[in-house]
Structure formats: C-alpha cells, structure tokens
Amino acid sequence: MAEAAIEIDRLRKSFGPKAAVDDVSFSVAAGTVVGLLGPNGAGKTTVINCLTTLLTPDSGTARLAGHDVTTDPAGVRASVAVTGQFAAVDETLTGRENLVFFGRLLRLTRTGASARAAELLDQFGLSEAGDMPAGHYSGGMRRRLDLAASLVVPRPILVLDEPTTGLDPRSRQALWDAVRRLARDGMAILLTTQYLEEADALAERIVVIDEGRVIAEGTPKELKKDVGGSVCEVQISDAGDRARATGALAGFVGVKERDDVLVVPMRGTDELSAIVRALDGAALKADDIAVHPPTLNDVFFALTKDHRGSEGPAFDTGEGRS
Amino acid sequence: MTAPAASAAPAAPAGQAFLNDVQVLAERDFKRSFSKVALFGTVVQPLVFFGIFYATFSGMLADKGIDYGPSVTPTLVVQALMFIAIASAMALATDRGSGLFNRLRTMPISSSALGAARLLTVAVEAVISTVVIALVAHLAGFRFHEGPLAAIGFLLVAVLFTMALAAVTATLGLTVRSQEALAACLYLPYLPLLVVSTGFVPANLFPGWLQPVVNVSPVSAVVEALRALSDSSTGTGRVWPALVWCAGLILLCGWTTARAFRKVTK
Numbered sequence: 001m002a003e004a005a006i007e008i009d010r011l012r013k014s015f016g017p018k019a020a021v022d023d024v025s026f027s028v029a030a031g032t033v034v035g036l037l038g039p040n041g042a043g044k045t046t047v048i049n050c051l052t053t054l055l056t057p058d059s060g061t062a063r064l065a066g067h068d069v070t071t072d073p074a075g076v077r078a079s080v081a082v083t084g085q086f087a088a089v090d091e092t093l094t095g096r097e098n099l100v101f102f103g104r105l106l107r108l109t110r111t112g113a114s115a116r117a118a119e120l121l122d123q124f125g126l127s128e129a130g131d132m133p134a135g136h137y138s139g140g141m142r143r144r145l146d147l148a149a150s151l152v153v154p155r156p157i158l159v160l161d162e163p164t165t166g167l168d169p170r171s172r173q174a175l176w177d178a179v180r181r182l183a184r185d186g187m188a189i190l191l192t193t194q195y196l197e198e199a200d201a202l203a204e205r206i207v208v209i210d211e212g213r214v215i216a217e218g219t220p221k222e223l224k225k226d227v228g229g230s231v232c233e234v235q236i237s238d239a240g241d242r243a244r245a246t247g248a249l250a251g252f253v254g255v256k257e258r259d260d261v262l263v264v265p266m267r268g269t270d271e272l273s274a275i276v277r278a279l280d281g282a283a284l285k286a287d288d289i290a291v292h293p294p295t296l297n298d299v300f301f302a303l304t305k306d307h308r309g310s311e312g313p314a315f316d317t318g319e320g321r322s
Numbered sequence: 323m324t325a326p327a328a329s330a331a332p333a334a335p336a337g338q339a340f341l342n343d344v345q346v347l348a349e350r351d352f353k354r355s356f357s358k359v360a361l362f363g364t365v366v367q368p369l370v371f372f373g374i375f376y377a378t379f380s381g382m383l384a385d386k387g388i389d390y391g392p393s394v395t396p397t398l399v400v401q402a403l404m405f406i407a408i409a410s411a412m413a414l415a416t417d418r419g420s421g422l423f424n425r426l427r428t429m430p431i432s433s434s435a436l437g438a439a440r441l442l443t444v445a446v447e448a449v450i451s452t453v454v455i456a457l458v459a460h461l462a463g464f465r466f467h468e469g470p471l472a473a474i475g476f477l478l479v480a481v482l483f484t485m486a487l488a489a490v491t492a493t494l495g496l497t498v499r500s501q502e503a504l505a506a507c508l509y510l511p512y513l514p515l516l517v518v519s520t521g522f523v524p525a526n527l528f529p530g531w532l533q534p535v536v537n538v539s540p541v542s543a544v545v546e547a548l549r550a551l552s553d554s555s556t557g558t559g560r561v562w563p564a565l566v567w568c569a570g571l572i573l574l575c576g577w578t579t580a581r582a583f584r585k586v587t588k
Contacts, residue, residue: 052428077430088421092354104346105431107339149425 004029005188010060020046022212033189035199035206043212044192048161052082065156080157081150091135095145106153120148140171160191215303232264235288248282343431347439364451368402391462396548397521402451407487408508410444411495441485448484466552476551483544486568489575496582521545540567
C-alpha cells in the first residue's frame, strides 16, 4: 500500500485563541499500533475528534484509508471504528441487543447481526452476560462490550481513546490482548493514553504530544533511552536537609529536584546501595526512598524541561475527560 | 476475525439506507417506550390525572350547567402530550451523556435518521396516550360528535403537536448540560403553559392583562382545535391556528435541534 492507513499532515485546530492541536503530523500503517501519549488537555482527544469527523480541522489534512476527513467524512466514517473514553452503549439494552443494534446500523441483516453479536460476545468473554442489561455490567465488561461494538463490521482502522482508563489490571490485560489480536489481523490502530506503560505494552511507535504539539516521536525503546532507565526517588521534606542531600548526591549524573523529591537516574540496581551510602555518609535520613521504572511523568520531565523549566505537566488519575 | 480489508456499509441506495437506519433506531426507542416505567408515563399517568380532575371538578361545574368531561378531555390530552415531549428530551440527554451520540456520529448514519426515529417514537407514544384517554373519557361523556374523519383529525393534531413539543424539548435536551437543570427547564414551564390557556378556563374569565397571552398561547390553539374536532358546537375553522403553531415550531425547533446536535460533541 502506497499510503499509510492514517496519514496526518500539519493538522491544526483552535478553540478561540488557543490552539488545541498545533501542526501535528504522523502516520499509522496497517497492522500496527501507534500510541498518542500525553497528559490531560494535551490535545489527544481533539486529534481523535478530528480523525473521527466529530470536529473539522482548521487547517492541515488527515486521510484515513484514503478518505479525507474534510472532503469525504462519509468515507471516513465507513472506514473507522471508534471506542471512546466512555463506554458508549445503551445501558437499557442487553449486551447482545447493543451489538445487534450497531450491526444493523452498519447494514447487517437481522440474522447476520445476531450471528455476529454471538461471535463477538464469545470472543470478548461476554457470552454469559450477553442477555443482561449493559447497565449492570462492570467497568471492564462495559469497555469490552464497547470495543466489541466497534468491531461488529470489520473496518481497516480502529481508534481507541484512553481505552483502559479506570480499569482494574486484569480487565486492562484482557483489553490489551484484544488490541494486539486486532493489530495482528491487519488493523491500523491509533491509541491515546496517559500511561507510558500502556503505550509501551501495545505500540510500535509512540507520538508524545503536549500543549497541542508533537514533542517527541519514536519507538518505546528510543523514548525510554531519553529518560534513561529506572530512577530512584528520595523524598526529604526538610528543605535544608534536601539541599545537603543534593550535595551528597553530587556524584550522580542528572539529579533533579521535583517538589520535595530528589530524582536520581540509575544505570543499574547496584546504584541503589551507593545512593543510600551517600545519604548515610552525610547523616541524612530520607522520608521515603523508592525505585521506579520510567513513568510518563519522567518522560515528560525529560522532554519538556527545556521549554518549561522545572515545572512538569500535571497528570491526574485519568478521571477527567481531556 | 477475518482480515478487515473491506470497508463497512456496502453501497446501498441512500434512501434504503436511511429507512434501515430509521427502523433500527426507532426499534431501539420503542423498546424504551414500552418499558414498564415508560408505559406508566404514557398510560397510567394521564388516567390518574383524568380521574383526579374529573372527580374534583365535574360536580361543581355540572351545577353551573357545564358538561366537564367533554370539555376537559382535550386539555388532558395536551397535558399527556407534554409529558411525552418531556420524557423524550430526558431520553436524548441520557444518550448524550452516555456518549452514544458521539458513537453514532462516528458511524455512517445520517443525523436526520436519528431525528426521524425520535419523531416516529413520540408519534407512536402520542397515539397510545390519546387513544387511552379518549377511551376512558368516553365514560365521562366524551364523544366524537363530528364523525370518524374528525376523530382521525383529532389524533393527527395530537401527533403533530407532540412532534412540535418534542422538537422544542429536544433543543433543551441537547443543550442544557446537567440533568437536574434540564428537568427544571422542562417541568417548570409545563404547568403555566397548560393553565394559562383556554384548557381549563375560558379566555374571557382571565384577568384583562392575561387575556392576550391566553389567546395567543399555542396550548389554547391546540386545545381549541381538539375541541373543534370532537365537539359539534364549535366550527372546524378553529383547527388552523394549531396547525400553524405546530408547523412553525417544528420548522424553527427542528433547525435549532439540528444545530444543538452538531454541537453535542464539541
């Protein structure tokens, strides 16, 4: 195929004077997952809404399966399956009725839609709950039903807007497995997420956006190399002690201060004991010491420190809609 | 899954696709209309109101030589239609809140199919309510004195008015953000609109300053039209103001609703 399934070129969308999406370009090839990573309000959902024809871009182009979102929205709608942040199903209908409803809206016959619904319920582990009203489903079941509803009729492109926000780890794993299967079957998948871990688990490539702009793009490995592996976070609430600790840790490269926490990049696990010894040597007692694999916060911290100073973007727990 | 190479929605003729969408969407709405809760609103509630009004006022008015049953029936039909329009807006707000509209807007479905399905649903509910009230009102002396054609006209005016009201409430249902505020916006105007009309009291018995309001009220127009189509003592020429009101509201609020719908996702 000459053209990627999703092809975005210099996309721009403003609300009033504020550019929500500013000059965003990237592409997603068939059979691959691309993660669009960013904090709340970074412009992820605006990008998604432009791609799914809910919004019209101010300038730039977005082509999905060869259809331009501005000149051929009907073609786009026929080629793209969308699963939003909130499970968009009818709560009064049963899971099965929901799937039949969406299937028939996509021009399946009544029997065709029923057969497909049964198949999808089975595939997403919802057969037993199939005849229960969707309003009685757990969060994880609802998300699976929502994803199943997007797949009633095979389409070449799937857009997932924060599909696992608020899910427990097991439901999240089940959803990840489903997404991997779909990519293997040849779908082009664009996934927005606030979690590096999720992008890492699913995406071949990650596009990091902040304040409407692409600030980094690459494979998960490349991005994490920028951050530099795990970090040791030393929490010392007393400002004077913290200043002394900064001195004691001067031998470590790239120590940063975030609120009352000193973030020490680690090159190996053996560095932990070196850090503790350094603090001990200065007779300092940390309130808390923790070792973390790089988080999205760290990625952002590393990527945005140049143009934002020490103030990193605020991530919340993902309850709000960005 | 098979390899998803082909696009969905094989090119069906546009008209056929539209009819399919309206049918599927309306079937879903009907399921909700015929749920126990919804039937309470469309069947039981109007009957309760009928019983209360008739039991309370008919004796007093009979002393004054007024046959209350036939004259209040159109008013109570209008009240039932208002409840249908209110419930319709609440249903729209639910679908907006659940994100269902967002999903439908990303699918190859025309938004006019959504509107048509909703209008079809309220029309069916209006027929149910009107027929139920007319049957029970029969016991209270309500008759179609103008013949079967006028009876059909009675039903058609009721359906048309419900569609007009549903167009008005739909704009609110798609615009007002919180469910509580929406309920207030819908339930507050209903009683003044119903009472400040010729529904319960003739226009000339209102205070002078209120009479112009009573006379131009769309509720008065519809109540008078329904009376004209059931009662032999009034002329059928009084149907026109109701038709003009309904057509005007449907055009105006159909437009505002379409605008509100496009903004739902922004």
